[in-house]
Amino acid sequence: MAFAAFSHGGGGGKKVAAPVSKGSGKVALLLLLPGLMYLAVFFIAPLFSLIATSLQTMDISSGFPVYNYGFEVSNYVNVVSQYGPQIFRSFFYALIATIAALIISYPLAYFIGVKARRWPLLQGLMLTLVIAPFFISFLLRTFAWKQIFSNESWIVTGLQSIGFLQPDQYLVGTPFMVIFGLTYNFIPFMTLPLYTTLERLDVRYLEAGADLYANPRKTFIKVTLPLSMPGIVSGTLLTFIPIAGDYVNASGLFLGSTETSMLGNVVESKFLKSYEYPTASALSVILMGAILFLVTMYVRKSGTDDLL
Amino acid sequence: MATEFVARGADLELVGIRKEFPGFTAIEDLDLHIPAGEFFALLGPSGCGKTTTLRLVAGLDEPTKGKILIGGKDVTETKAYQRPVNTVFQSYALFPHMSVLENVAFGLKQRKIDDPMTKAQASLDLVELGHLALRRPAQLSGGQQQRVALARALVNRPSLLLLDEPLGALDLKLRRQMQIELKAIQMEVGLTFLHVTHDQEEAMDMADTVAVMNKGRIEQMGSPEKLYDRPKTVFVSKFLGQSNLFVGKVEEENASSISINVAGNKITVPKDRAEKHKGTIAVGVRPEKAFFHEEKPKLGAGHNLIGPGEIIDIRFTGVSNQYLIEIPNVGNVTVFAQNIGKSPVTELGAKVWVSWKVEHAFGLSDLPTNTGTETVTQSITVQ
Numbered sequence: 289m290a291f292a293a294f295s296h297g298g299g300g301g302k303k304v305a306a307p308v309s310k311g312s313g314k315v316a317l318l319l320l321l322p323g324l325m326y327l328a329v330f331f332i333a334p335l336f337s338l339i340a341t342s343l344q345t346m347d348i349s350s351g352f353p354v355y356n357y358g359f360e361v362s363n364y365v366n367v368v369s370q371y372g373p374q375i376f377r378s379f380f381y382a383l384i385a386t387i388a389a390l391i392i393s394y395p396l397a398y399f400i401g402v403k404a405r406r407w408p409l410l411q412g413l414m415l416t417l418v419i420a421p422f423f424i425s426f427l428l429r430t431f432a433w434k435q436i437f438s439n440e441s442w443i444v445t446g447l448q449s450i451g452f453l454q455p456d457q458y459l460v461g462t463p464f465m466v467i468f469g470l471t472y473n474f475i476p477f478m479t480l481p482l483y484t485t486l487e488r489l490d491v492r493y494l495e496a497g498a499d500l501y502a503n504p505r506k507t508f509i510k511v512t513l514p515l516s517m518p519g520i521v522s523g524t525l526l527t528f529i530p531i532a533g534d535y536v537n538a539s540g541l542f543l544g545s546t547e548t549s550m551l552g553n554v555v556e557s558k559f560l561k562s563y564e565y566p567t568a569s570a571l572s573v574i575l576m577g578a579i580l581f582l583v584t585m586y587v588r589k590s591g592t593d594d595l596l
Numbered sequence: 597m598a599t600e601f602v603a604r605g606a607d608l609e610l611v612g613i614r615k616e617f618p619g620f621t622a623i624e625d626l627d628l629h630i631p632a633g634e635f636f637a638l639l640g641p642s643g644c645g646k647t648t649t650l651r652l653v654a655g656l657d658e659p660t661k662g663k664i665l666i667g668g669k670d671v672t673e674t675k676a677y678q679r680p681v682n683t684v685f686q687s688y689a690l691f692p693h694m695s696v697l698e699n700v701a702f703g704l705k706q707r708k709i710d711d712p713m714t715k716a717q718a719s720l721d722l723v724e725l726g727h728l729a730l731r732r733p734a735q736l737s738g739g740q741q742q743r744v745a746l747a748r749a750l751v752n753r754p755s756l757l758l759l760d761e762p763l764g765a766l767d768l769k770l771r772r773q774m775q776i777e778l779k780a781i782q783m784e785v786g787l788t789f790l791h792v793t794h795d796q797e798e799a800m801d802m803a804d805t806v807a808v809m810n811k812g813r814i815e816q817m818g819s820p821e822k823l824y825d826r827p828k829t830v831f832v833s834k835f836l837g838q839s840n841l842f843v844g845k846v847e848e849e850n851a852s853s854i855s856i857n858v859a860g861n862k863i864t865v866p867k868d869r870a871e872k873h874k875g876t877i878a879v880g881v882r883p884e885k886a887f888f889h890e891e892k893p894k895l896g897a898g899h900n901l902i903g904p905g906e907i908i909d910i911r912f913t914g915v916s917n918q919y920l921i922e923i924p925n926v927g928n929v930t931v932f933a934q935n936i937g938k939s940p941v942t943e944l945g946a947k948v949w950v951s952w953k954v955e956h957a958f959g960l961s962d963l964p965t966n967t968g969t970e971t972v973t974q975s976i977t978v979q
Binding site: 490492493495496497498499500501502503504506507510511514515517 | 654655656675676677678681682683685687689690691692693702703706707748752
């Protein structure tokens with residue numbers, strides 16, 4: 289019985305799928321069950337819990353705040369009016385960092401995936417180097433950047449001496465530094481999907497472009513870029529989404545300051561420091577909803593349906 | 597330069613072309629001239645350098661040495677996109693993210709030619725695919741994709757159209773149909789076609805001139821009829837159709853012919869059909885020009901006769917029977933007999949003599965090596 293469930297994909301050949309037998313539907317459902325249960329317990333339930341928390345009402349009649357389940361929609365209104373700048377910053381920084389990561393990653397991924405094809409060893413080495421930063425803790429690396437760009441570092445004093453920075457201007461705590469850190473930390477998530485797509489890029493299309501009078505620039509715009517859209521879309525999603533929710537880079541302990549705090553920093557402080565759960569939950573729901581909306585719009589707009 | 601919209605073919609000239617890749621030489625010293633408007637086929641086995649030659653002409657690779665002239669202009673230093681040349685790629689290389697129509701209009705748009713869409717549609721109509729203009733290439737069959745690739749190249753009216761085994765992926769029936777269409781289009785538009793193929797039938801069928809290429813050199817060039825009738829090297833005699841080859845020392849010579857001795861059999865070849873007149877030479881004859889006889893025939897001086905031998909294999913191929921005859925001390929000889937209802941003998945083991953007209957024999961410039969795989973069609977004296 290169970291074999292029947294595997295028989296369609298089994299063998300890996302170009303076999304025409306056999307008609308689905310009556311039993312295999314049940315087997316498939318049975319096999320899906322653990323996954324569905326996992327999703328129900330660890331995703332659907334917490335999601336509802338989060339939404340319920342975000343709608344809790346605060347009761348201070350007993351002298352200290354107590355939260356009761358309710359339907360306090362004003363939580364959302366308060367959050368948006370109070371933390372508008374942080375919400376905007378989250379998406380603005382995420383946008384800039386994603387674009388920067390794309391601009392840095394594309395040539396790199398192109399080199400590894402297309403130009404280095406003839407040398408698999410070089411390819412492997414370069415891919416390892418792309419992933420290598422992950423061998424060291426994310427926090428340590430971010431902190432290292434804080435050291436490198438610290439107020440007494442030769443980079444900052446150098447920039448001050450050539451007049452690029454004023455004598456009382458520093459880098460740590462500025463939006464530039466936060467965006468720099470975000471870009472740096474998430475570049476591998478951009479490079480790897482781009483590499484996977486470009487690695488499969490058939491260079492014969494590029495030759496056809498050249499044969500049809502398109503100069504290298506035109507060939508890139510008309511052929512290479514559209515053909516690498518799947519990688520660009522998944523790369524930008526894999527960087528944009530986590531960056532929008534990131535709180536490490538923008539935190540005052542690392543590269544940011546109160547001037548740069550993002551949505552994640554507010555959620556962190558409300559959850560862990562001031563215990564304002566409804567506020568923190570409402571912010572999380574807003575972040576999730578906004579990302580969902582933006583991603584849907586983006587995927588639709590980029591028309592990747594028939595490319596993916 | 598590449599942007600002019602020419603409607604006539606140009607001639608192609610390769611002067612002393614050499615192409616080296618790390619580790620091997622793909623082309624050594626190639627000189628070639630293809631007159632404007634000709635259908636030229638470059639024929640050879642895989643790895644002979646024919647596709648490399650095509651890529652050099654297209655500008656996709658650079659020659660190590662030598663010059664490429666198209667219509668008298670030296671284009672050696674120019675890039676692919678600057679050359680008035682279009683290619684129908686073996687893989688078709690149709691852009692998967694564009695519709696068929698956009699694919700065909702691509703070259704016109706790059707050159708900023710007026711009304712690219714109308715011209716592209718007309719070109720698609722020419723290959724009878726106008727109704728599929730809005731489909732994606734992946735939605736078409738192999739034969740349709742091939743025609744789109746052809747339309748995409750032809751619409752640009754290139755001085756020179758390069759065809760890189762474009763029919764290779766098609767089945768036999770479609771292939772025949774496309775060969776006919778391709779030839780008709782070439783006659784209609786009058787462009788110069790350079791067709792690279794390993795299919796000798798295709799080359800002979802379509803081309804005005806065929807160049808047989810082997811190991812980076814052109815072995816022989818000429819009209820298909822001439823190449824078939826009078827191959828000059830062992831390679832050409834075998835690659836273009838089949839041949840029976842006999843090796844022997846020249847023992848007799850008169851004003852018009854020479855004769856070699858093959859294990860006591862005298863085989864004569866006209867002097868003007870032999871590359872060499874002295875020493876040990878190879879003489880060949882095509883299997884369909886040879887006949888066999890059940891009794892030793894009385895033939896005049898105009899014939900070669902060897903035998904007796906024994907029929908060791910008979911293959912029925914429809915239009916003809918192919919007989920393999922083993923002649924002691926000479927080797928195996930293949931004879932094709934047309935199936936016209938009076939086939940001479942059909943049983944295995946029959947004792948027969950093989951004859952052919954002296955004027956059908958040809959003398960080659962080199963000798964066969966025993967490493968050839970087609971030993972069936974090759975008869976070498978065991979000495």
